[in-house]
Amino acid sequence: MKIGELAALTGVAPSRIRFYERIGLLKTVARQANGYRSYPPEALTMLKLIITAQQSGFSLEELSTLLPSDLEAWDHSSLLGALEQKVQDIEDLERRLAANKAQLLELLAEINAKPDDMDCRDNAKRVLSQLGLVREGE
Template sequence: MKIGELAERTGLAPSRIRFYERIGLLKAVARQDNGYRSYPDDAVLALKLIATGQRAGFSLDELRTLLPGDLAQWDHGSLLDTLRRKVRDIEALQAQLAQSKAQLAGLMAQIEARPQDMDCAANARRVLSGMQLAEPGDAPPPKAGRRR
């Protein structure tokens, strides 16, 4: 099939398809006598896998090592190992994002706990003076409103 049909079947721009070919993600592309590219039916599946992989957070380098030259030659164990690693990476990122969210929520609570008689600049100084530079793995700051 020609690149226009492949683009239509995958929803990818022809320039994107040529890019994937140029960097070695899309293989087995033949040239006709007139120089036009001729793509096998497997190219649709390969491109859909690449697009799905990118949406799932795989880098192009990761996809290059993950995708076999021939889709029929996929190493089941290696594929599962790679997918498990990606899930662990995503879980670590989720934990980091949850920590960042908690820190921001705590900061917002501290800002919103401004005493009635305090202007914004003084409140900013109050909040900033209570902040510590967080190190990776530190617990979020205590919630505003807690008094000891």
């Protein structure tokens, strides 16, 4: 199949497909006598794998070491290790995001707890002092 067909089937721009080919992620490309690229059906599968993996948080560098040149030649232990590590990375990110969210919610609550007779400038000082970012009277 030609690059236009592959692009239409995957929703990936031809320039992006050529980029994946150039960096070695898409290896099953042949050139016809006229110089046009010819992609076998496996290229569609590989391209979908690349897209899905990127959406799951894998970098292109990670993919270059993980994806086999032949879909039949997966290194089972490397694949499992990479997937388990990515799950751990996501869980670590979730913990950091939850902590960041909790801090922001606490800050919002403090800002919203502004006494009615206090202006915003004094409220900002109050909140910052409670967070230990400034001392009273500064």
